[in-house]
Amino acid sequence: MNRRNLLGAVALGGGALAIGGIASRGIVGGEDRPLSLGSSANSLRIPKLYSGEKVDGVRTFDLNLRHGVSRFLDGVDTKTIGINQPYLGPTLEMHAGETVRMNVSSDLSETATVHWHGFHLPAAADGGPHQPIAPSSTWSPSFEVKQRASIFWYHSHAHRRSGPQVYQGLAGAIYVRDAESERLDLPNDYGVDDIPLIVQDRAFNRDGSFAYSTSMPDIMTGMTGETLLVNGTIDPVFEAQTDLLRLRLLNGSNARFYRFGFGDGRSFEQIASDGGLLEQPYRTDKLVLAPGERAQIIIDLSDGSPIALMADSIGGMGMMGMMGTRSDRQRFTVLNISPAAQRRRATPMPSRLITLPRIDPAVAVKTRRFVLNMGMGMRMMRGGGFTINGQSMDMQRIDETVKVGTTEIWQVENASMMAHPFHIHDVQFRIIDRDGQMPGKGEQGLKDTVVVAPREVVRLLLQFTDYPDPQLPYMYHCHILEHEDAGMMGQFLVTS
Ligand SMILES: [Cu+2]
Incomplete structure (x- = not known):
């Protein structure tokens, strides 16, 4: 001290x-x-x-x-x-x-x-x-x-x-x-x-x-x-x-x-x-x-x-x-x-x-969709209900593979009845829009976690600048930790 x-x-x-x-x-x-x-x-x-x-x-x-x-x-x-x-x-x-x-x-x-x-x-x-x-x-x-x-x-x-x-x-x-x-x-x-x-x-x-x-x-x-x-x-x-x-x-x-x-x-x-x-x-x-x-x-x-x-x-x-x-x-x-x-x-x-760099979403080479959901009823009771694109986290499964040096749009959609904070490892992203509207002024800077309200569609702009690795993935997940632990998480590789 x-x-x-x-x-x-x-x-x-x-x-x-x-x-x-x-x-x-x-x-x-x-x-x-x-x-x-x-x-x-x-x-x-x-x-x-x-x-x-x-x-x-x-x-x-x-x-x-x-x-x-x-x-x-x-x-x-x-x-x-x-x-x-x-x-x-x-x-x-x-x-x-x-x-x-x-x-x-x-x-x-x-x-x-x-x-x-x-x-x-x-x-x-x-x-x-x-x-x-x-x-x-x-x-x-x-x-x-x-x-x-x-x-x-x-x-x-x-x-x-x-x-x-x-x-x-x-x-x-x-x-x-x-x-x-x-x-x-x-x-x-x-x-x-x-x-x-x-x-x-x-x-x-x-x-x-x-x-x-x-x-x-x-x-x-x-x-x-x-x-x-x-x-x-x-x-x-x-x-x-x-x-x-x-x-x-x-x-x-x-x-x-x-x-x-x-x-x-x-x-x-x-x-x-x-x-x-x-x-x-x-x-x-x-x-x-x-x-x-x-x-x-x-x-x-x-x-x-x-x-x-x-x-x-x-x-x-x-x-x-x-x-x-x-x-x-x-x-x-x-x-x-x-x-x-x-x-x-x-x-x-x-x-x-x-001054933050302006990145034109038009340079994105790909748009990926991520649909967040919480299954109800028996599926939830068995603990398999927390999903992204219909799947719960599996350590052995790579969900997405991104090419290093590219810019992408990640479109996060919330199909559930409660809001989820979506967190992406490795990158600081920018919010392009929420349901087609500009984000609020407090959200126009660098973000790594973004709230997606029920039925909302949020588009994010991400640049994958370096660190290709053919084997070890990064995570993306809900930052409600009980949802993450229950499987609302996926894995992406950045490869050369
Ligand atoms: Cu959640």
């Missing part, structure tokens, strides 16, 4: 003491002891920023998957999974153009994987179900960071076990930096005015354990819970030291969709989508993120009043709601923001951010 972040952490701890007398230990991640988190007004945990070590010019990260114990609720412990810590992992910081090596060791009792969500990399380094990490073994992929600056994330993608492993905590954020974004006058001070928010809903049993369920209704709707964790914090408070605050929102939930907005209805600037900055800030007062999606926003606190980032639970359920057994909470407080009396003054926001 550098000095700046240490000061930030101390300031946060002080804020928490002023508000609720909550113990300030465990605010910055990285400790192995159980975290002391009460049930109200806790300081927001900021994951430790971890930049690895340069070894022979390669930025090297040592990541250890482990079982842990965390205290989210008063008086009871929760068994969790974390990376280098009891729950979740550090925020990995890396730079576009450099080579990284990830030494991922596992002390877990079951096979896991770590997928670098949103990264353009060789299939062998992707961390999908074909790169299992057995207990007591180490997986060490190396790849060049070819991403634009944004928030990405790493999480379990184990075959049929992504849902329970991510639920227990096998996830963390990645900050990719690049020269173009660093030149812009945007809040950029990690833990001070640039904050990752990993938003996850969880259900707990009375003994404190996570209530992860594989009942049919929970698989159909995806696993939801009534308690919101933000970076592993319940009811978090953040004391802002600056007028402008940049929040990097990551929907790390297994299944819940959120519409974010502020309690007082104020507008904010959205500056980035999943894979990078938008061309210009987009002023709005609401923002929808499905599981897997990210966005960055900048909020102006110069009026000094405390505000709350809220999230309404939306979508997804559709007609499935009537089949669910648990009540569904509709509105969550994500983060209480308390501006400090002394704050760094706001500077004007840049009106332009970056």
Whole structure:
């Protein structure tokens, strides 16, 4: 931890003491002891920023998957999974153009994987179900960071076990930096005015354990819970030291969709989508993120009043709601923001951010259709109902083969009764249209996960620029993790 972040952490701890007398230990991640988190007004945990070590010019990260114990609720412990810590992992910081090596060791009792969500990399380094990490073994992929600056994330993608492993905590954020974004006058001070928010809903049993369920209704709707964790914090408070605050929102939930907005209805600037900055800030007062999606926003606190980032639970359920057994909470407080009396003054926001290349959909050599469906009745009961183009995931079957160096249109159609976030590995794509209409301004940048509503047709433009491999596939799938685990996933090769 550098000095700046240490000061930030101390300031946060002080804020928490002023508000609720909550113990300030465990605010910055990285400790192995159980975290002391009460049930109200806790300081927001900021994951430790971890930049690895340069070894022979390669930025090297040592990541250890482990079982842990965390205290989210008063008086009871929760068994969790974390990376280098009891729950979740550090925020990995890396730079576009450099080579990284990830030494991922596992002390877990079951096979896991770590997928670098949103990264353009060789299939062998992707961390999908074909790169299992057995207990007591180490997986060490190396790849060049070819991403634009944004928030990405790493999480379990184990075959049929992504849902329970991510639920227990096998996830963390990645900050990719690049020269173009660093030149812009945007809040950029990690833990001070640039904050990752990993938003996850969880259900707990009375003994404190996570209530992860594989009942049919929970698989159909995806696993939801009534308690919101933000970076592993319940009811978090953040004391802002600056007028402008940049929040990097990551929907790390297994299944819940959120519409974010502020309690007082104020507008904010959205500056980035999943894979990078938008061309210009987009002023709005609401923002929808499905599981897997990210966005960055900048909020102006110069009026000094405390505000709350809220999230309404939306979508997804559709007609499935009537089949669910648990009540569904509709509105969550994500983060209480308390501006400090002394704050760094706001500077004007840049009106332009970056320029993205224009790609003409007419250059696409092929259009592929992907029809998402959930079979009903007996087929669903037997667990074979989650399909893409009528087929459930089969590790031995290659569904699509793409030629390297080509541009394609992928047309994703939702034939089911609930919305699905469709995620594609290896590429950052652009949304051409939704039912023939231009996507909203917040979706006109780089994306790797896209919501497809019931009966909607979404067309995506993808460029497959490199990394041919005749054998190892990439995945495409629904990012409701219970749907992915139940088979709503397929595999594509990129070949020369
Ligand atoms: Cu789905």
